[in-house]
Amino acid sequence: MNRKTFPRGGPREKLLKHGVSELTDEELLALFLRIGRPGIPVMRLACDLLNHFGSLYWLLSADYRQFASVSGIGVATYAQFKAIAELARRYSHAGMALEDASLLDTSATKAFLQSQLGCEEREVFMVIFLDNQNHMIKAQRMFSGTLRHVEVHPREIVREAIKINAAAVILSHNHPSGRAEPSAADKMITERVVKTCNIMDIRVHDHIVIGRGECVSFAERGWI
Secondary structure, eight states, rough: OOOOOOTTTOOOHHHHHHOOGOOOOHHHHHHHHOOOOOOHHHHHHHHHHHHHSSSSSHHOOHHHHHHHHHHOOHHHHHHHHHHHHHHHHHHHHHHHHHHHHHHTOOOHHHHHHHHHHHOOSEEEEEEEEOOTOOEEEEEEEEOOSSSOOOOOOOOOOOOHHHHTTTTEEEEEEEOTSSOOOOOOOOOOOOHHHHHHHTTTOOEEEEEEOOSOOOEEEETTTEEE
């Protein structure tokens, strides 16, 4: 009986034997890279990349200027990394849309929003629309802005909620600077949205501000 063989101790063999969740970040990255560079084995290259950028998160969040500073990593690899990040974002979005659990689980909501907004280079204001059981109807990017500002129109949020028969919403936006601490302007727009939604009996469960690897929940701080 013929059997396929794999390199002993390699990431591929470990994946097949123990499952993909058992792979380290270096091993996952090595599987993606497939080959190293002259004189540098693929595992060494994977380790060097993670050390250079600091983590898998920062590697996939890096822009082309940051990639260009790494010798031997060209535009093709950069494009593939950005595609991986986008695939992960869409996978998370599709999974949350199919998930039967309530989005009142703040940790799950934070993880979802981090996957959607954590790598954005401009401010984006997203709204998650919920039904009466707090299941997601849809998550929509309502407004886009600049590096430091996004203009939010509360009436547009209410109009969309009425259109799809949403009973509640969760607000979110990102801070491209990386720090998730809400600003005075963030608090003001949250108050405006809450007041406008209350008129139509639409609940605002939370406003979650997303930074680079961190997030802040208004609800957890008692602001909503």
